[in-house]
Amino acid sequence: MRTPIQDHDHKTDIIDHVNQDHSEELLTIANAHSPDRQVHSAGITDIYQEGIQVCITPQGNQNAYDAFIPFEIEGDLEEKILYSAYAAIVKQGGSLSGSRKRFFEVTATTQLTPNFTRLTVRSATPFPEYYPGYAFGFMLKTIKSAPKQASEPGNIRWLQQAGNRFFIWLMKRLSSNRRQKMLTSINKNVRLYTLRKAWQTPEDTATVHYGQIDIFTHGDSPGSLWSGSLNTGDIVMTRSESADKHPHLATGQALLIADETAFPALAAILEHWHNPVPPYVITLSTLPDEQNYFSDVRLPADAQLHQIICPAHHQAEEVLKIIARLSRFETVWAAMEADAAKAVRHHLRNVRNIQGKHNHTKGYWRLRAPKAG
Structure with missing residues (x-):
């Protein structure tokens, strides 16, 4: 029995996010599920309460096939998928931390x-x-000096793998609330x-x-x-x-949106622009002076720039006002406050029909609720 996810937008958000931004982790999950095959690529096609449906493409010219990979813990969907990735990494002898220092x-x-x-x-x-x-x-x-690069001693490697296995064992047994607190503490x-x-x-x-x-x-x-x-x-x-990937911006009419936290990413995207169609660009900031960040950024010829100055909690409504005036666009890259990104992403999907790989609308940060009293 597989129980469908009732909140279709939430499920689609997770599918798009994992497929777009966590392809390496998804590949690790697929490899752990199919240890007897060399996997070339993998993509989530559906999510149920009990697990994920994954389309796996083997290496070579073999046909793709569907696999159902069950969840191993209780919790929300993000937790279940995160645990599946962690467990697959440990199962294959990988490192959960420190491997990319x-x-x-x-x-x-x-x-x-x-x-x-x-x-x-x-x-x-x-x-x-x-x-x-x-x-x-x-x-x-800050640290005093960078350590010399050297191969990791065997006993340290063994201890690290033992620690990883204990971490996975502990995550599986903690409640959802305590699990989230532990992950928050690790990344604080x-x-x-x-x-x-x-x-x-x-x-x-x-x-x-x-x-x-x-x-x-x-x-x-x-x-x-x-x-x-x-x-x-x-x-x-x-x-x-x-890495952030942008092959979807190579052709067609693109819409680019960024608040201050995403200005560096947007600036680099614009400077690497090779699409012959000039993009629509929306930049958001709380203060007017922050828009000066783009004063020395080379924009594509004929790019249409819209600057929005507004409080962070008004991002979504101000962006949607601009979008309503744009007659046609086919692909989007956007990054802003998480709740604003969610509202814009759902509007693009459900009203403007910008789907899947063409709708890269991300939450870069989350606005804290004001403290009572």
Whole structure:
């Protein structure tokens, strides 16, 4: 028996999010489910209360097939899928943390706008060639020096795998509430910041890799305080990294939307624009001065720019007013406050019929409810 998900929009949100942004994790789940086959790609086609329906394409010219992969824990849908990914990684001997650590040296800090700080950093390893929307999970601390790169000793590797297995065992036995608290605690000192630009320079006998990390600061938040405390020569560490993919923007009429947290990603997308059709662009900010972030960004010829100045809790209604005036568009990339993104995403899907891979509308952050009293 498979119980359908009654909230169709919520289910579709999860399917689109996992297929668009977590293809590596989904591939890991598919590989764990089909250990006797080499999997080329996988995509969720449906979700039930009991598990996910996945279309798996094997390596080579073999035909794709459908597989039902049951959930192993109780909880909401996001938790169930997250646990499936964690369990698959551990089952295949992978690492849940630390496998993508990087160390950067801060070479300069620049104040771009009242609330945008730019970190220029130097890296011993290359940055990605295509960097629009590429994000690093920064640990909110500084360290004295980057450790020398060395192969991991066997006993440390064994201990790490044992720790991963214990983590999966514990997650499976905790209540949903305690599980979420544990995950929040693990990630409380990690913040995702976007790589704005990357380049390399020959110096002496080696090539040195440089990058710019643009951070939108707001009040006394932990990330704002951390970025404001950094000085030239500080070493910072990242724990994870993720790419943003934009093949859907290569053709057709595109709509691009971003608030301040997504300005660096949007700026890089615009500078890498190869679609012959100029996009519609909507930029949102709480303060007018933050729009100056785009003063030195090269926009595609004839791009139609709409600037919105409004409080964060009015993002959705202001964006929808602009969208109502646009006669036709076929594909979307958008990033803003989570509830606003949800409202815009559902409007695009249900009213403007922008579906699946053409509707990349993401929540980059969540507005906190005001405290009572």
